[in-house]
Amino acid sequence: MSVENRWGFPDLGLGIGLRTVHFNHILEQWPQIDWFEIMSENFMETDGNPVRVLDQIAERYPIVMHGVSMSIGSTDPIDFDYLSKLKTLAKRVNAHWLGDHVCWTGVHGRNGHDLYPLPYNEESLKFLVDRIRTVQDFMERPLILENPSTYLTFANSTMAEEEFLARMAEESDCGLLLDVNNVYVTCRNHGLDAQAYLEAMPYDRVVQIHLAGHTDRGTHCIDTHDGRVIDPVWDLYAEVHRRAGNRATLLEWDANIPSFDEVHAEVMKAAKFRDMTELRHAS
């Protein structure tokens, strides 16, 4: 049973994050993969090799844009110049949707280029909802925002992350990118129940799923995207699939990146959880 998302964004199938180390393989083989997700910033303000490779890839495969610099939770003014550039890129690659993370990346003009956590309370929720609405109005499309991996809890949080995200999505009318690895990492780091987390997700707003590997330091987990998806994360994926049905699914692998075929084989493990067994070839 598939719960449709409310915007009718398509289930693109199984994709992988487009990374420069795979450019040659992709251009030579045009491999059978359903879609690619790009890290938006890697293709902004450059006219080098990546954008022209991307143009060729976007002609043959569906593209989704996923950024890391929107800083939607920052109290700094919204960077409309950045948003304009995002908009231009979205047009260029005909992006199916675009998203970022529920986080802030800097404040007072400084940028740490990391995904920093917000306190989960009524005040930050209201602030965030207003920001998301403003950005969505400007972008003329819903934002698809991802649950980040977090490593600390603020004492002034008054609600659980899953409740905060569900209310944020509802009140701002945005979509969600549910990263099941981040659910695992966050729940491990905060001693939370991942099943309860998944239970609380509004699946009519979940447009996309992320899978990834992480590093387990014993005392806490770090979202490193440097390896295979571990079994407990596959279990969470199966659970999401049971609740939501087929949903565009993407594997992130950003460090110690193996061959394209190896990354592809890893995401293909998701096929057994999905209704379809044969994947469409995008070309």
Next chain:
Amino acid sequence: MPRDDSGLESLEQWMYSVISHPQGAEAGVEANSKPGSEAAYDLEQTVLPSEKLTPLERISVYADMYFWRFIDIMSEEYPTVEHLLGVERFAQVVRDYITRHPSTYYNLNRLSVKFPQYLRNEADEIPHQPFVVAVATVERLMEDVFDAPHKEKISTEAIQNVPGEQWPEICLEFNPALYLLELDYPVNAYMTAVNEDRHMDAPKAQKSFVVVYRCNYRVWRDDLEYESYLLLAQLKEGKSLGEALENCALQEGVDMDKITTNLGEWFQQWTAQEFFCGLKTGS
């Protein structure tokens, strides 16, 4: 004392100050807990412990990643500078650089724009400083060339179709992704040796001429002879070939025979290397 719950801006400012403190999170907490600092919070009352980590250990996860991320990126951008300074010294130099010139732009490709200048003017005693600065300048330029605007190269036919008698009047439009450099050290030879894992001591001062350019989507770096450098520099300034040759003849120590003998071959080579994207007659 914790501020009231609506103080998201000061909470973000506090966390950012703590995690970006050059002496680490503990020093950051200390420096930002005193009344009178811009955003003073008590760590224990602001961040909750987890089952296995203290508040300090939790916020340190972000602090550790703060500098690590910048060091990681700049080590990719400046591999030869890192080789010259050694891994630890390079990491410390990057920490100092980021502390004095924090990232203020959403896109990481501008992170190290000021690094060569920093090494020249602000860095504390670094070994082989003038040489390190020259290497850093070239490595930064390679980043700029990678991202520079693209312009279609001129065809070999267009060059061949210029009637012989018109050549003195011809002005050439250069590839926007091309830079000419006059350096006080043999930087290219050293960078190539490091790249090929050959040992070479940091060289003594000796003039060298280098062209950094993008061809066939890749960034290249070639040594130039003094004569070809001079000629290219004149042409790049917009001089016609005739004027450029005259100006070359006025320079001290120029072997004009070398220029006239090699001119045809150089132009063929430069065209194949995508140095030019247009030509016009006379200025």
